[in-house]
Amino acid sequence: xxxxxxxxxxxxxxxxxxxxxxxxxxxxxxxxxxxxxxxxxxxxxxxxxxxxxxxxxxxxxxxxxxxxxxxxxxxxxxxxxxxxxxxxxxxxxxxxxxxxxxxxxxxxxxxxxxxxxxxxxxxxxxxxxxxxxxxxxxxxxxxxxxxxxxxxxxxxxxxxxxxxxxxxxxxxxxxxxxxxxxxxxxxxxxxxxxxxxxxxxxxxxxxxxxxxxxxxxxxxxxxxxxxxxxxxxxxxxxxxxxxxxxxxxxxxxxxxxxxxxxxxxxxxxxxxxxxxxxxxxxxxxxxxxxxxxxxxxxxxxxxxxxxxxxxxxxxxxxxxxxxxxxxxxxxxxxxx
Amino acid sequence: xxxxxxxxxxxxxxxxxxxxxxxxxxxxxxxxxxxxxxxxxxxxxxxxxxxxxxxxxxxxxxxxxxxxxxxxxxxxxxxxxxxxxxxxxxxxxxxxxxxxxxxxxxxxxxxxxxxxxxxxxxxxxxxxxxxxxxxxxxxxxxxxxxxxxxxxxxxxxxxxxxxxxxxxxxxxxxxxxxxxxxxxxxxxxxxxxxxxxxxxxxxxxxxxxxxxxxxxxxxxxxxxxxxxxxxxxxxxxxxxxxxxxxxxxxxxxxxxxxxxxxxxxxxxxxxxxxxxxxxxxxxxxxxxxxxxxxxxxxxxxxxxxxxxxxxxxxxxxxxxxxxxxxxxxxxxxxxxxxxxxxxxxxxxxxxxxxxxxxxxxxxxxx
Numbered sequence: 001x002x003x004x005x006x007x008x009x010x011x012x013x014x015x016x017x018x019x020x021x022x023x024x025x026x027x028x029x030x031x032x033x034x035x036x037x038x039x040x041x042x043x044x045x046x047x048x049x050x051x052x053x054x055x056x057x058x059x060x061x062x063x064x065x066x067x068x069x070x071x072x073x074x075x076x077x078x079x080x081x082x083x084x085x086x087x088x089x090x091x092x093x094x095x096x097x098x099x100x101x102x103x104x105x106x107x108x109x110x111x112x113x114x115x116x117x118x119x120x121x122x123x124x125x126x127x128x129x130x131x132x133x134x135x136x137x138x139x140x141x142x143x144x145x146x147x148x149x150x151x152x153x154x155x156x157x158x159x160x161x162x163x164x165x166x167x168x169x170x171x172x173x174x175x176x177x178x179x180x181x182x183x184x185x186x187x188x189x190x191x192x193x194x195x196x197x198x199x200x201x202x203x204x205x206x207x208x209x210x211x212x213x214x215x216x217x218x219x220x221x222x223x224x225x226x227x228x229x230x231x232x233x234x235x236x237x238x239x240x241x242x243x244x245x246x247x248x249x250x251x252x253x254x255x256x257x258x259x260x261x262x263x264x265x266x267x268x269x270x271x272x273x274x275x276x277x278x279x280x281x282x283x284x285x286x287x288x289x290x291x292x293x294x295x296x297x298x299x300x301x302x303x304x305x306x307x308x309x310x311x312x313x314x315x316x317x318x319x320x321x322x323x324x325x326x327x328x329x330x331x332x333x334x335x336x
Numbered sequence: 337x338x339x340x341x342x343x344x345x346x347x348x349x350x351x352x353x354x355x356x357x358x359x360x361x362x363x364x365x366x367x368x369x370x371x372x373x374x375x376x377x378x379x380x381x382x383x384x385x386x387x388x389x390x391x392x393x394x395x396x397x398x399x400x401x402x403x404x405x406x407x408x409x410x411x412x413x414x415x416x417x418x419x420x421x422x423x424x425x426x427x428x429x430x431x432x433x434x435x436x437x438x439x440x441x442x443x444x445x446x447x448x449x450x451x452x453x454x455x456x457x458x459x460x461x462x463x464x465x466x467x468x469x470x471x472x473x474x475x476x477x478x479x480x481x482x483x484x485x486x487x488x489x490x491x492x493x494x495x496x497x498x499x500x501x502x503x504x505x506x507x508x509x510x511x512x513x514x515x516x517x518x519x520x521x522x523x524x525x526x527x528x529x530x531x532x533x534x535x536x537x538x539x540x541x542x543x544x545x546x547x548x549x550x551x552x553x554x555x556x557x558x559x560x561x562x563x564x565x566x567x568x569x570x571x572x573x574x575x576x577x578x579x580x581x582x583x584x585x586x587x588x589x590x591x592x593x594x595x596x597x598x599x600x601x602x603x604x605x606x607x608x609x610x611x612x613x614x615x616x617x618x619x620x621x622x623x624x625x626x627x628x629x630x631x632x633x634x635x636x637x638x639x640x641x642x643x644x645x646x647x648x649x650x651x652x653x654x655x656x657x658x659x660x661x662x663x664x665x666x667x668x669x670x671x672x673x674x675x676x677x678x679x680x681x682x683x684x685x686x687x688x689x690x691x692x693x694x695x696x697x698x699x700x701x702x
Contacts, residue, residue, distance in 0.1 A: 039652075040656050042659045042660070043661055046659040047659070047660060051422065076488075078646060079648070080646055081645070083552075087552045087556070088552070088555075177658070200664065204665040313664070
């Protein structure tokens, strides 16, 4: 068994190097994109009544399928555990990962994966009961804080309170469902987790209005899709699929007006929609790759609002995820 | 001397010794301490049961299609209702559900046939259930033959997947377990050491590790063109793991048979296989029933671990459904439903094993 394990370890390390080069060919041949997603993250990837996955992360998968295969529904969602996700990507079980994965240096450099961009700028935040009257996280000295075991949230929390010279009493739970029950039952004054998750947890309270999420964000959690190392063409496709959505929002192209926009005079829009030049060819795609994304999935704003923003139950404000022109940091290089 | 010439007519037993009142006095209020405990017990039952019944039945919402139909005063079974198909079949396509239904029905009929003593042709039904039925079930569920559309295994889920995992694990593990147990008792050194190593290896690792190896490490060993289906990998892992436990249960049963039985059979000129199949195994197997069923029940519940390798068994699909933003906050209902389904299956298995024990009771029990 020892030998087998050694072979396994060797394969694990060699995996990224051996990664076959033509992911695009695989996807075209299967006529389906296999996308690793979270099995249960409200707003990002959740199983709906209609037997499909809905959420921001899954829409990123759909965008890539639309660009490559011309059909946003040709995605096979593979629910992955947080431990399993990188191996599944390396072993070729999925072609891309869009699974609320924080982009960090160690993951980018040592896990054999490449992050292609940021689909959601998340960060750790605090939620308190509204009747506590707390306005800012700086007032939380001595508070009992509910959080989840084994997450970066737990570590960030310790850092934050130490840096601000405050004390706190940690109340640790295993899963988000449990920590929200702990919060509701009053076992802690504060619940701390990634902001996107806090909004989902808030919905599970019997009276969601009774709790407020404080404005402070105490950590950087840029979430984004990732691909296997060693296939630059595929890396480009996934990267530019997301950029196309952000650019579409910037130039006001949405799924509703994209057909009218085909006749637009604006050279930027003509370039995005593949009317004046063919920017898909260099990636091995059709000229209308971005048109298909926008037509079938929508631009970034539509994706955001539908899943986590104003049109969803979470009503998360755009915040950092607004365009750079609207005070956020969402900025995509131009398509030209 | 006064004689009573006639028999005293039969009298009914005194009121104080029969009927529910007497039973209560004898069993519940036989002394001050027992009376206090009875009252205390009743009170605890009252404070536990009343809110539970109110929550689960009286204040519960049963009909509707969305969370708006939930009053929030009691359980909202609307959630389970709306998701019922998903909980039973996973993501199996709606228009193909009849295939799953046929397999469910066939399975239920076969089990009932084998379990009800009066029905004839047991042997043939059993052979059919173990050979033809799995093939038919696979062809029906997976499709791709006879114009049936293909339904890839990643769309299978819910109770259907739980049953597939458990049944394949049980049916596969029993024969392998018997062979391993016999091998471990064998005098042939290579066979014996192979069986010992196999059993000790698989018993030495947790099931979760086996599943993890099967789903995470195995794909790294294999060339990427050769991809083995996730479900198949899980099934192989579960079967091998379970067969090691089964082997030890069976070995325990074999050890309880006096050596004289086998020696007597040998003296009659029986070969090893005849001795084992006709003398030792029939006696051993019936003694092992509690152990075997115990292993089956624990396997049935262990199938929930496939959740970590991205297969949605009954519990997995319930958990996945809980994260749908349209249905946030119904975790209690979901878990109660899953627990109830598991309880039905485990309890029936346990009752059937007790029935079998009584039926096969031939004097070995003390």
